[in-house]
């Protein structure tokens with residue numbers, strides 16, 4: 001084999017960084033709960049949809065199945081401590097909203113709570129549930145995406161640096177923040193099209 005200078009580190013979940021988000025749910029007793037998730041991402045444009053993956057053991061798992069709804073909330077880098085806390089204890093025995101000092105806001109479109117303090121909150125209804133292995137894949141149709149006004153540009157687009165999301169690196173198990181833009185999508189490559197066409 002050609003020496004590429006790379007080392008195969010195995011069948012590792014190396015698609016990183018991943019988003020780091022809190023999934024909001026109401027459980028069977030109607031208690032608002034949050035779970036920290038790193039296995040998450042966008043999976044469809046129309047209908048707008050995202051995916052999250054959960055172990056069956058999570059309290060959140062049964063809540064989504066019974067309510068067929070959940071929210072995905074994006075914490076800021078400054079929220080890393082409280083967001084991490086929501087990945088350390090279970091809603092079975094903890095009121096994570098109260099303990100983390102977060103405020104639940106009932107979703108307008110989905111039967112799930114959002115985090116008032118976080119800059120972006122996405123309401124979803126459960127579209128599909130696929131059993132995979134250690135984790136099962138939940139596909140949620142996005143019904144609404146709430147963004148704090150201070151994170152919006154005058155043209156209505158989201159300014160990611162003002163959102164200040166947290167990225168998770170499965171490799172070293174650390175949280176990171178955004179550095180800055182390296183170019184405009186569907187645009188920076190155009191100069192190469194021109195060069196190839198010459």
Ligand SMILES: Cc1cc2nc3c(=O)[nH]c(=O)nc-3n(C[C@H](O)[C@H](O)[C@H](O)COP(=O)(O)O)c2cc1C
Nearest residue numbers: 035036037038039054055058059060087089090091
């Ligand atoms: C950085 C980080 C990422 C996590 N990602 C996931 C994930 O993608 N899926 C999952 O099932 N659990 C994940 N967890 C663990 C859950 O957040 C944790 O088990 C939590 O206590 C579940 O809460 P619940 O029992 O109230 O649902 C993660 C935890 C941390 C700290």
